[in-house]
Amino acid sequence: MNTFDNGVRSTRGPVVALVPAAGRGVRLGANMPKAFVPVGGSPMVRLAVEGLLASGVVDRILVMVPAELVEGAGSVLPRSDAVRVIVGGIERTDSVRAGLVAAPDAAYFLVHDAARALTPPELIVRVAAELEAGHSAVVPAVAVADTIKSVDAAGVVTGTPDRSGLRAIQTPQGFTADVLRAAYASAGVAATDDAGLVERLGVAVRTIAGDPLAFKITTPLDLRLAEAVLAGSDLTGTVAR
């Protein structure tokens, strides 16, 4: 397909979405891996994959899940030849690395957390369009509402960065395949997002406007918010677009 915004075709090759869904979800307190916890009746990972399919800009989707769920995951995901399930890893980076290995022909990667289940397809389209426009690394960003402080091991504040220069970063994070592969080439890397690894290469990471609905479902409160959004509750001012 390789179709970008407004039907413009990607000239470089397949766009592959990597969906890390192998986390244990300890902070959510559920009795199953987080990505499989239902939101509005559908497992988060299903909603995330549906969003990627609906964007129309993704050729293939690789979903990384815990080993014991590889067999069962197919039954909760949308039926599509474009979707494949593989085994994830211990850390999120291990799960993404498994996806990189499984897609040797990719021209672009969109790495998208299963836990960002309500991400609007329109945001996915915008990330992909920036890649096609020639940017090597693209991340959605939103302003932070809280003042952020750094603290030492004892919890004593060590600094207060200027909030106007801070952003909370969401997914999907888009990369040309060669850049993301290079970022993951160094062994033993640890990072909480993929752009963090790309930054270490000295590659410029472009931010675009994120979307409040792309929030990561992490805590029981997040889950209730997601349920309320899907139920169509009046959240005016809560998830203002």
Ligand code: C5P
């Ligand atoms: O733990 P965190 O909320 O940062 O996880 C973000 C995403 O990475 C989730 O969708 C989770 O399932 C995934 N993940 C993974 N493999 C791990 C840890 C997290 O695929 N080992």
